[in-house]
Amino acid sequence: xxxxxxxxTLSKLEALDCHFTWVKETTRSQLLHRRVxxxxxxxxxGNFWLGSIYNLWGFVLYELGSSKExxxxxxxxxxxxxxxxxxxxxxxxxxxxxxxxxxxxHLGEEAESQDxxxxxxxxxxxxxxxxxxxxxxxIYAEKAWTLMKFGKHNQxxxxxxxxxxxxxxxxMVQWQSSRVIALASAAKHCYKGLSDDLLQExxxxxxxDPENLYVAAVELKERGRKGESVKDEAETLGQKILLQxxxxxxxxxxxxxxxxxxxxxDEAIVLTEEALQKHPDERYLKRCASLCYKWKVLRFxxxxxxxxxxxxxxxxxxxxxxxx
Numbered sequence: 001x002x003x004x005x006x007x008x009t010l011s012k013l014e015a016l017d018c019h020f021t022w023v024k025e026t027t028r029s030q031l032l033h034r035r036v037x038x039x040x041x042x043x044x045x046g047n048f049w050l051g052s053i054y055n056l057w058g059f060v061l062y063e064l065g066s067s068k069e070x071x072x073x074x075x076x077x078x079x080x081x082x083x084x085x086x087x088x089x090x091x092x093x094x095x096x097x098x099x100x101x102x103x104x105x106h107l108g109e110e111a112e113s114q115d116x117x118x119x120x121x122x123x124x125x126x127x128x129x130x131x132x133x134x135x136x137x138x139i140y141a142e143k144a145w146t147l148m149k150f151g152k153h154n155q156x157x158x159x160x161x162x163x164x165x166x167x168x169x170x171x172m173v174q175w176q177s178s179r180v181i182a183l184a185s186a187a188k189h190c191y192k193g194l195s196d197d198l199l200q201e202x203x204x205x206x207x208x209d210p211e212n213l214y215v216a217a218v219e220l221k222e223r224g225r226k227g228e229s230v231k232d233e234a235e236t237l238g239q240k241i242l243l244q245x246x247x248x249x250x251x252x253x254x255x256x257x258x259x260x261x262x263x264x265x266d267e268a269i270v271l272t273e274e275a276l277q278k279h280p281d282e283r284y285l286k287r288c289a290s291l292c293y294k295w296k297v298l299r300f301x302x303x304x305x306x307x308x309x310x311x312x313x314x315x316x317x318x319x320x321x322x323x324x
Contacts, residue, residue, distance in 0.1 A: 006110075012117050013105055017139045018098030019059035022146055026063060030150075034060050037149055037248070040284045044245035048174045051081035052145050055096055058103075067107060074100050091127040091138040094120055130168045140165035141175050148182050155186035173209040180205045184218045193225045213241055213251035221258045234258050238271045246275070246282045253288055260295055268292045 014021060026034075038057055043050060058073035077096050082088055101116035129136040135143070144161035147154040162179035166172060180202045187194055194202070202219045209215060216237055224230045237255055244250045252275065259268035272289040279285055 009105065009110065009113065009117070013102055013113075016098035016101065016117075016120065017135060017143065018095045018102065019055060019146060020099060020102040022143055023059065023150060026150070028064070031060050031063050034149055035064070040248035042245060042247040044247065046245070047247070047249075048084075049145060051077050051084060051092065051096070052142050054080055055099060055142070056146055056149065058099060062103060062106070067103070071100075071103060074103060089123065089126075091123060091136045092142075094123050094136065094139055095142045097123070134164060134168070137165035137168040137172070137175075140168075141172070141178075144175075144182070145178060148178070148185070152186060155182045158182045159186070173205070174212070176201075177205045177209040177212045177215050181214060181218065184222075194222050199223075199226075213237065213244065214249045214254060215251075217241075217251040217254035217258060221254055221261060224258055224261050230258065231262060231264070234262070235267070238267075242271070242274055242278070246279050246284060248284060252285075253291075256288060256292060265292060265296050265299070269296070 034056070038053060038060065041047075041049075041053060043053060047053065054073050054077035058070045058077060061067075061073060062070035074096060078093065078100075081090075081092050081096060085092060097116045097119045101113050101120065104110070104112035104116065124136075127136065134140070140161045144158040144165065147158040147161070159179050159182040162175050162182065166175045166179065169175070180198070183198055184194060184202065187198070199219075199222050202215060202222065206212070206215050206219050220230045220234055220237065224234075234255060237251065241251050241255060252272070256268040256272070259265060259271075269289070269292045272285060272292055276282070276285045276289060
């Protein structure tokens with residue numbers, strides 16, 4: 001009977017939509033890279049995706065062998081989601097409860113695992129998906145956000161999931177913004193640039209989600225590529241980014257690419273140096289500054305009156321960042 005019970009529990013766990021069923025066959029080096037990615041994203045309270053960040057942190061920590069820390073982050077995700085949504089329960093908790101069900105199962109705590117399985121079922125009954133043939137939009141959105149962090153080959157799939165979620169809940173403009181970020185990322189190294197249709201989607205996302213400076217920077221980059229004059233807008237956007245918490249989604253890196261495209265790398269360097277003056281210990285900013293200097297060296301435009309030593313310093317910081 002116990003074997004049958006464990007088999008039934010495992011079947012229920014495998015049917016869940018959560019990180020333990022979405023992410024397969026990861027290596028330790030990939031997980032360590034994901035951990036650095038999460039550090040770069042940051043945990044500012046104003047981040048719309050903060051609950052999802054903690055969920056992914058928990059999964060990565062478990063896979064790296066830190067079960068106790070994983071549980072702390074999963075619980076932090078629960079509390080964050082409840083606080084940000086200003087409710088004790090909702091469909092946005094299904095992924096989190098699924099993760100906790102899996103974690104307790106792996107720890108041999110079957111009673112706790114069953115408890116979270118029951119909570120997931122209760123949420124499914126109380127908050128059914130608007131479409132019987134689709135996942136709940138909250139699940140699609142978190143699955144999409146998670147897959148974005150696991151390789152370029154997942155960007156288009158993530159964009160599709162974001163599209164499905166946004167179609168069911170069109171008021172969630174953050175999902176549409178994340179969709180265009182995924183599509184732009186998938187096409188980042190395409191020398192022809194983005195299609196006119198995608199550029200229009202990015203413009204629409206920028207209008208609907210004006211606080212998303214990353215989308216704003218991506219839009220400027222593509223408009224600049226098409227020959228529009230965006231220099232003044234780039235300078236204004238840079239000052240806005242400096243006022244934001246440090247994050248890989250602040251818009252700094254795509255704005256650096258705008259300056260590179262415009263042939264104004266000095267402006268990008270000044271911007272990253274200003275950011276570093278405010279946050280001198282941020283490894284992400286050191287990495288951005290190092291990238292700017294690398295671009296300048298590759299274009300043979302190093303200032304012989306002092307830029308070389310600063311370049312060496314930032315490149316050293318970059319090595320320390322990668323080894324740290």
